[in-house]
Amino acid sequence: MSFFTKFPAMGRTDLRDFKKGIDGKFKEFSREWGEGIEAFFDPLYYFLNWFEKLLNATPWPIIILIVGALAYLGSRSWKLSVGAMVSFLLIGYLGMWKNTMSTVALISVSTLLCIVLGIPLGIWMSRSDRVQKIITPILDIMQTIPIFVYLLPVVMLLGIGKIPGLIAVCVYAMPPIIRLTNLGLRLVNKDVLEAADSFGANYRQRLFSVQFPLALPNIFAGVNQTIMMALAMVVIASMIGVKGLGMPVLQSIQNQYLALGLMNGLAIVALAIIFDRVSQQYGKRLQRHREGGHDA
Amino acid sequence: MPDLKIQIKNLYKIFGRNDKKMISHVESGMSKAELLETHGHVLALKDVNIDVPAKGVQVIMGLSGSGKSTLIRHINRLIEPTSGEMLVDGNDVLSMSDSDLEHFRRFQASMVFQNFALFPHKTILENGMYGLKIQGEKDNQAKPKTQKWLDRVGLSGFENHYPAQLSGGMQQRVGLARALSTDADILLMDEAFSALDPLIRTDMQDVLLDLQKELHKTVIFITHDLDEALRIGDNITILRDGEVIQQGNPQEIILNPADEYVSDFIQDINRPRVLQIGSIADPKGKSEGPSMDAETVVEDALQKIILSKANGINVVKDGKNIGAASLEQLIHAIARPTGEKKGIESYR
Numbered sequence: 001m002s003f004f005t006k007f008p009a010m011g012r013t014d015l016r017d018f019k020k021g022i023d024g025k026f027k028e029f030s031r032e033w034g035e036g037i038e039a040f041f042d043p044l045y046y047f048l049n050w051f052e053k054l055l056n057a058t059p060w061p062i063i064i065l066i067v068g069a070l071a072y073l074g075s076r077s078w079k080l081s082v083g084a085m086v087s088f089l090l091i092g093y094l095g096m097w098k099n100t101m102s103t104v105a106l107i108s109v110s111t112l113l114c115i116v117l118g119i120p121l122g123i124w125m126s127r128s129d130r131v132q133k134i135i136t137p138i139l140d141i142m143q144t145i146p147i148f149v150y151l152l153p154v155v156m157l158l159g160i161g162k163i164p165g166l167i168a169v170c171v172y173a174m175p176p177i178i179r180l181t182n183l184g185l186r187l188v189n190k191d192v193l194e195a196a197d198s199f200g201a202n203y204r205q206r207l208f209s210v211q212f213p214l215a216l217p218n219i220f221a222g223v224n225q226t227i228m229m230a231l232a233m234v235v236i237a238s239m240i241g242v243k244g245l246g247m248p249v250l251q252s253i254q255n256q257y258l259a260l261g262l263m264n265g266l267a268i269v270a271l272a273i274i275f276d277r278v279s280q281q282y283g284k285r286l287q288r289h290r291e292g293g294h295d296a
Numbered sequence: 297m298p299d300l301k302i303q304i305k306n307l308y309k310i311f312g313r314n315d316k317k318m319i320s321h322v323e324s325g326m327s328k329a330e331l332l333e334t335h336g337h338v339l340a341l342k343d344v345n346i347d348v349p350a351k352g353v354q355v356i357m358g359l360s361g362s363g364k365s366t367l368i369r370h371i372n373r374l375i376e377p378t379s380g381e382m383l384v385d386g387n388d389v390l391s392m393s394d395s396d397l398e399h400f401r402r403f404q405a406s407m408v409f410q411n412f413a414l415f416p417h418k419t420i421l422e423n424g425m426y427g428l429k430i431q432g433e434k435d436n437q438a439k440p441k442t443q444k445w446l447d448r449v450g451l452s453g454f455e456n457h458y459p460a461q462l463s464g465g466m467q468q469r470v471g472l473a474r475a476l477s478t479d480a481d482i483l484l485m486d487e488a489f490s491a492l493d494p495l496i497r498t499d500m501q502d503v504l505l506d507l508q509k510e511l512h513k514t515v516i517f518i519t520h521d522l523d524e525a526l527r528i529g530d531n532i533t534i535l536r537d538g539e540v541i542q543q544g545n546p547q548e549i550i551l552n553p554a555d556e557y558v559s560d561f562i563q564d565i566n567r568p569r570v571l572q573i574g575s576i577a578d579p580k581g582k583s584e585g586p587s588m589d590a591e592t593v594v595e596d597a598l599q600k601i602i603l604s605k606a607n608g609i610n611v612v613k614d615g616k617n618i619g620a621a622s623l624e625q626l627i628h629a630i631a632r633p634t635g636e637k638k639g640i641e642s643y644r
Contacts, residue, residue: 189413191409191411191413192413192414192415192416194374194409194413195407195409195413195414195415196415196426197374197401198372198374198401198406198407198409198484199401199402199406199407199426199427199430199478200397200398200399200400200401200402200403200427200430200431201430202398205430209415209426209429210415213417214415214416214417287417
């Protein structure tokens with residue numbers, strides 16, 4: 001009766017060989033292709049490095065002014081703009097300037113990468129139910145799989161550093177922009193799309209003149225979510241050697257430095273709030289046509 | 297016989313997975329309800345044949361669910377047919393390639409929708425320009441053309457507003473201007489005025505009739521409102537459960553309803569105000585009374601008879617006497633036909 005009380009698992013040696021086989025194959029693959037894959041990501045690596053150096057080389061008053069100006073351009077709100085500048089001054093005063101610049105560089109580049117890859121994927125997904133059926137579970141996996149599980153093969157392939165960090169951030173942060181682009185495009189009123197069709201618009205004309213602009217509120221919510229999730233990954237990314245605000249947080253966990261952890265943690269929060277408010281306000285401003293209507 | 301602009305031939309539309317296989321069932325006499333029950337397919341249009349003359353207003357009328365909106369969407373192929381032909385100027389729209397179809401929609405037929413379907417993120421001017429932009433025109437050419445139509449439908453000064461800032465009536469004027477600006481000679485109007493309240497609706501009908509006097513487009517007008525159909529239609533086609541029940545000009549339909557469904561439909565119309573003496577006149581008849589034009593409605597004719605103390609009128613068309621109608625004939629014509637009124641609801 002041991003069949004019912006003890007699960008009929010694979011034999012211990014078989015299982016070990018099975019795992020070893022997979023590990024071995026992956027190591028082989030990594031040895032053979034690792035350099036090629038690294039070379040593939042080189043442009044991204046140079047861009048990220050260049051951007052980080054640029055931020056660090058620019059005199060801090062100019063950065064503060066740029067932050068204020070961008071916040072104002074995005075939100076058209078003096079309060080938010082001044083708030084952002086004060087936050088950056090405080091961050092600098094508390095000695096976190098360099099790390100903040102690294103984090104801003106990483107977040108900006110990864111958000112950009114997510115948008116550049118995610119929006120076309122979302123568009124593709126919105127066109128076909130079959131594509132949606134295939135991509136949705138992949139996105140579910142990307143968002144739920146324990147981060148360390150996919151960090152491992154990435155690190156085995158590319159070593160530790162910025163690029164694996166960037167990939168880790170993007171795997172986690174890209175799903176919202178894909179999902180919300182797809183959703184936004186699918187939610188556009190069918191009547192309006194029919195009207196575009198009736199005037200002989202082809203797919204491209206319809207997408208860019210009608211469907212995409214009307215989906216922008218949702219797409220923008222996706223961009224916003226992507227930024228937030230990218231920021232949430234800063235500490236994890238520091239585990240594989242990405243410099244920035246995550247590094248001191250990691251140190252403070254290992255050494256019980258309360259103040260250091262708190263300061264850097266709050267700096268991440270400040271960045272998140274600034275990015276969030278500005279991008280949300282900007283998203284709202286894109287919907288000017290909804291103002292002053294009676295059925296909007 | 298005027299030129300035929302659009303010919304719809306043996307058009308069938310069945311919604312469902314195996315629509316093509318269902319045609320044989322329908323041809324062998326299976327009803328809409330039976331088809332739904334035994335095969336799970338919805339019969340939307342059954343063997344529809346309509347000839348639409350050029351430069352007139354063709355009304356297609358029926359209750360909701362009679363297939364009229366489905367039918368109009370076949371003309372520019374927003375809906376694919378199950379089988380049949382749709383000839384416009386002799387070319388079959390239903391067998392056009394994608395690029396031919398795009399060209400057809402851009403230049404030959406434009407559409408006005410029941411719920412307006414304006415682009416909410418575009419200004420009134422940009423909405424009006426949409427068709428022209430799709431045709432490939434540049435802003436500086438499209439703007440003056442669109443402005444002309446916006447002015448024509450009474451929207452001057454609203455160019456930079458957004459649709460949500462306008463009332464329903466105004467929004468549909470935008471819809472009309474958007475359709476007119478492409479200069480297509482076919483205008484498809486899908487219950488275009490049904491969502492408007494009665495006064496605004498009459499107003500919009502006037503706008504359309506007024507435009508039609510100078511533009512002479514071929515208009516396909518879908519409505520469920522008989523008064524509207526009689527007011528603007530040169531020809532009326534009545535649909536029921538996807539089948540054509542009767543076709544003819546308004547006078548024929550009122551005087552000779554094809555079946556109970558149609559007579560129920562016309563029960564409540566104001567006969568003296570709609571019927572024209574030309575359709576009542578007896579060609580061999582003679583009368584001592586005054587002469588009146590054939591298109592005079594009975595109401596006006598009766599007034600004239602009473603004022604002139606005659607007991608009939610002579611009917612004149614294009615300056616020629618085409619007969620006469622006696623007082624008795626006129627009164628017969630306006631009396632509500634006999635027959636039990638079941639109420640239009642019983643046909644749903």
